[in-house]
Amino acid sequence: MSRTGRMLLAVVVLLALVVGVAMWYGARESHQGAGAAAADFSDPGLIERGRYLAQVGNCMGCHTAPGGAPYSGGRAIPTPYGTFFGPNITPHATTGIGNWTADDFWRALHDGKAPDGTLLYPVFPYPTYTNVSREDADALYAYLKSLPPIDRPNREHEVAFPYNQRWLLSLWRAVHFRPGPLDPVPDQSEQWIRGRYLVEGLAHCAECHTPRTRWGGLDRSKHLQGGIIPGQDWYATPLTGDPVTGLGEWSADDIASLLKSGLSTRSHATGPMAESVYWGYQHLTDGDTEAIAAYLKSLPAADLESRGRQGTQAGASVLELGRQVYEQHCAQCHRADGRGEPGAWPPLAGNPSVVADSPINAVRVVLDGGFAPATTGNPQPHGMPPYRHVLNDAQVAAVVSYIRSAWGNRTGAVSLPEARRIREDSR
Amino acid sequence: MAALTISAGAWGAGQDTTLEAGTMAARLAACTACHGEQGKAGPDAYYPRLAGKPATYLYNQLVHFRDGERTYQPMHLLLRTLSDDYLREIARWFSEQRPAYDAPAVARVSPAVMQRGQKLALEGDRAIGVPACVACHGQQLMGAEPGVPGLLGIPRDYIASQFGAWLTGMRNAKAPDCMKDIARRLTPEDVAAVAAWLAAQPVPEGAGPAPERTRPLPLECGSQPVARVTQEVQP
Numbered sequence: 001m002s003r004t005g006r007m008l009l010a011v012v013v014l015l016a017l018v019v020g021v022a023m024w025y026g027a028r029e030s031h032q033g034a035g036a037a038a039a040d041f042s043d044p045g046l047i048e049r050g051r052y053l054a055q056v057g058n059c060m061g062c063h064t065a066p067g068g069a070p071y072s073g074g075r076a077i078p079t080p081y082g083t084f085f086g087p088n089i090t091p092h093a094t095t096g097i098g099n100w101t102a103d104d105f106w107r108a109l110h111d112g113k114a115p116d117g118t119l120l121y122p123v124f125p126y127p128t129y130t131n132v133s134r135e136d137a138d139a140l141y142a143y144l145k146s147l148p149p150i151d152r153p154n155r156e157h158e159v160a161f162p163y164n165q166r167w168l169l170s171l172w173r174a175v176h177f178r179p180g181p182l183d184p185v186p187d188q189s190e191q192w193i194r195g196r197y198l199v200e201g202l203a204h205c206a207e208c209h210t211p212r213t214r215w216g217g218l219d220r221s222k223h224l225q226g227g228i229i230p231g232q233d234w235y236a237t238p239l240t241g242d243p244v245t246g247l248g249e250w251s252a253d254d255i256a257s258l259l260k261s262g263l264s265t266r267s268h269a270t271g272p273m274a275e276s277v278y279w280g281y282q283h284l285t286d287g288d289t290e291a292i293a294a295y296l297k298s299l300p301a302a303d304l305e306s307r308g309r310q311g312t313q314a315g316a317s318v319l320e321l322g323r324q325v326y327e328q329h330c331a332q333c334h335r336a337d338g339r340g341e342p343g344a345w346p347p348l349a350g351n352p353s354v355v356a357d358s359p360i361n362a363v364r365v366v367l368d369g370g371f372a373p374a375t376t377g378n379p380q381p382h383g384m385p386p387y388r389h390v391l392n393d394a395q396v397a398a399v400v401s402y403i404r405s406a407w408g409n410r411t412g413a414v415s416l417p418e419a420r421r422i423r424e425d426s427r
Numbered sequence: 428m429a430a431l432t433i434s435a436g437a438w439g440a441g442q443d444t445t446l447e448a449g450t451m452a453a454r455l456a457a458c459t460a461c462h463g464e465q466g467k468a469g470p471d472a473y474y475p476r477l478a479g480k481p482a483t484y485l486y487n488q489l490v491h492f493r494d495g496e497r498t499y500q501p502m503h504l505l506l507r508t509l510s511d512d513y514l515r516e517i518a519r520w521f522s523e524q525r526p527a528y529d530a531p532a533v534a535r536v537s538p539a540v541m542q543r544g545q546k547l548a549l550e551g552d553r554a555i556g557v558p559a560c561v562a563c564h565g566q567q568l569m570g571a572e573p574g575v576p577g578l579l580g581i582p583r584d585y586i587a588s589q590f591g592a593w594l595t596g597m598r599n600a601k602a603p604d605c606m607k608d609i610a611r612r613l614t615p616e617d618v619a620a621v622a623a624w625l626a627a628q629p630v631p632e633g634a635g636p637a638p639e640r641t642r643p644l645p646l647e648c649g650s651q652p653v654a655r656v657t658q659e660v661q662p
Contacts (some may be wrong), residue, residue, distance in 0.1 A: 067494030278508035344448035373508035383457025386501050
C-alpha cells in the first residue's frame with residue numbers, strides 16, 4: 001500500500017472511530033430515576049396531578065389537532081427540517097401509547113427514546129423535558145393512561161433526506177443533548193427552585209426563548225436571550241433582565257399576569273405565546289405562577305441592548321407616512337401616546353414585541369391582527385383587525401418603523417424589503 | 428389579492444365611532460373592521476353580513492373557522508385562542524344587531540336567468556333533487572332558528588362563491604352536510620341564477636329568522652335542528 005493509501009486509511013479509521021464514539025455518546029442513557037415507578041397509576045390524586053402538569057407543559061399544543069380529540073395527535077408542526085405531526089398519546093393499544101410502560105414513558109421524556117430505542121426527533125422538546133422529575137413523569141403517565149383511548153393512526157413526518165435518517169440524531173445528541181436533572185444550586189429559596197424547575201422543565205420556555213444553533217440545537221451560551229422560533233417565524237422575546245428588550249423593568253406581578261390572563265400592563269400575549277397561555281399557562285396555580293416569575297426576575301441582563309440595531313432610524317418622510325397610518329388606523333385603540341388602554345389594548349411604548357431587535361412580531365400583528373387569548377382572567381379579550389389587505393408593504397414598513405421610534409422607543413427602522421419578506425413568509 | 432382588497436374608506440368610516448374599551452363593539456373591532464359596523468356587511472362581496480343571523484349558525488361558523496372545517500386563514504388566525512364560551516357570546520351579539528340593510532343590487536342578468544333563479548329559490552327542482560331555498564331558509568328567506576342562515580342582503584358573488592367552497596372542500600358543515608349535497612347537484616348556471624335572484628330581493632321590513640321548525644327538513648342537515656356543534660376541545 002502506498003503512503004497516501006495508508007494515510008487515507010488512517011484518516012478513515014480515525015473518522016469512523018470519532019463518529020462511532022460520538023454516536024455511542026449521543027445515544028447513551030442516564031438511567032437516573034429509572035425503576036422508581038409509582039406504585040398505583042390509577043390513584044386519582046396522581047392522575048389529577050398529571051392533568052395539571054400536562055396543561056403546564058401544553059402537551060395538547062402539539063398532540064391535538066384543531067378540533068380533534070384531546071391528545072390524539074395530528075397537529076402539524078412546521079420546522080426548517082420538514083413538517084412533523086404530533087403523535088397520538090392516548091392509551092390506544094395500537095395507535096397510541098397504550099402498550100407503553102411507565103419506564104417507557106420516562107425514557108421518552110428523560111432520554112428522548114421510543115420504547116424500542118428509536119431516537120426521537122427533538123421537535124419533541126426532550127432536551128428540556130429531561131429535567132422533569134420521575135414523580136412528575138409518572139403523574140403525566142397516569143393521566144394519559146386515564147384518557148379514553150382514541151383510534152387515530154399517527155401520520156408520517158414529512159421530513160426529507162438527510163433529516164429522515166434518524167440514526168444521525170445520535171450525532172446531534174452528542175453535541176446538543178445533556179440529560180437532566182438540573183444541577184442543584186445552593187442558597188436559593190424554595191420558590192426559586194420551583195420556578196427554575198418549571199421554566200427549565202415542563203413549561204419548556206427555552207424551546208422558543210433561547211436562540212438555536214445552525215443545527216437546530218438550543219444555543220446554551222444565549223440561554224433565554226430571545227430568538228426566532230424556527231418554522232413559525234415569530235420572535236420569542238428575551239426573558240433575561242435586560243431593561244428594554246427583556247424583563248428588566250417588569251415586576252413579578254407583570255410576568256404572572258401575562259402568564260395567567262394573557263394581559264399585562266406592558267404587553268399582551270400574541271402569536272405562539274397566546275396559544276401557550278390559552279392551552280397551558282393560564283391553568284398554572286398562583287404559587288407556580290409566582291415561582292416562575294421569581295425565577296425569571298432573577299435572570300441577569302445579558303447586555304442585549306448594546307448589541308441591538310438601535311440607531312438605524314428611518315428617514316423623515318417614512319416616519320411621517322408611518323405617523324399618518326398610525327393616526328388613521330392605530331391611535332384609536334393604542335392612543336396617540338402609544339400607551340394603549342389597560343385591560344383592553346396593549347401599550348406600544350416599551351412593549352418588548354415592538355422594541356425587539358427583530359421586527360417580525362410587530363409586522364405580523366399589523367398584518368394579521370389577533371385577539372389576546374381568552375382566559376379565566378380575561379374571558380372576552382379585545383381583538384385587533386388584520387391589515388394585510390388594507391396596508392401595502394411601504395405603509396406596513398412605515399408604521400412599524402414609526403412605533404419603533406416613537407414615545408421613547410429607540411429601536412431601528414424596518415425596511416420595505418423586510419416588511420415584504422415577513423408578509424410573504426407568513427402568508 | 429386584488430379581490431381581497433377592501434377599500435380603506437370602509438375602515439375610515441368604522442373609525443368615526445369612538446370605541447369604548449370594555450364594550451362588545453370595542454372587543455369586536457377586529458370583526459367589524461371587515462364585516463362593517465354592527466356586522467352590517469363589508470363594502471364589497473367578500474365580507475358578508477353577520478347582523479341578525481341566527482346565533483347558532485354564527486357560532487357554528489366561528490367554531491368551524493377556528494378548528495379548520497371552514498378554511499379561511501385570516502379568520503382562523505383571529506379565532507385560534509378564543510374559547511367556545513366567547514365565540515357563543517360573539518355570535519349572540521351579532522345575531523342581536525339590527526342595522527339597516529342597503530338596497531339590493533340591480534340584477535344584470537337576463538329575465539330567463541332570473542326566472543330560473545326564482546324557480547330554484549321558491550319551488551326547487553325535483554328533477555335534480557334540489558329542494559326550494561324557502562323550504563329550509565324560511566318563507567322570507569331570512570333564515571331559521573337555530574342554525575339556518577338568512578339568504579337576503581348578501582351579494583351575488585358571495586353566495587355563488589360559497590357553492591364553490593362546498594365543492595372544493597373549503598367549506599364544510601357537520602355531517603350530513605346538506606348544502607354540500609345541494610352544491611353537487613346544481614350546475615354553475617343554476618348557481619349563478621339563484622345567486623342573482625337572491626341578491627336582487629329586497630329585505631322585508633323588520634324581518635328576522637323564522638322560529639325553529641318542528642317538521643323535518645327536506646334534506647338531513649347536521650347543523651339543524653338537533654345535531655349542533657357540541658364538540659368541546661377545551662380541557
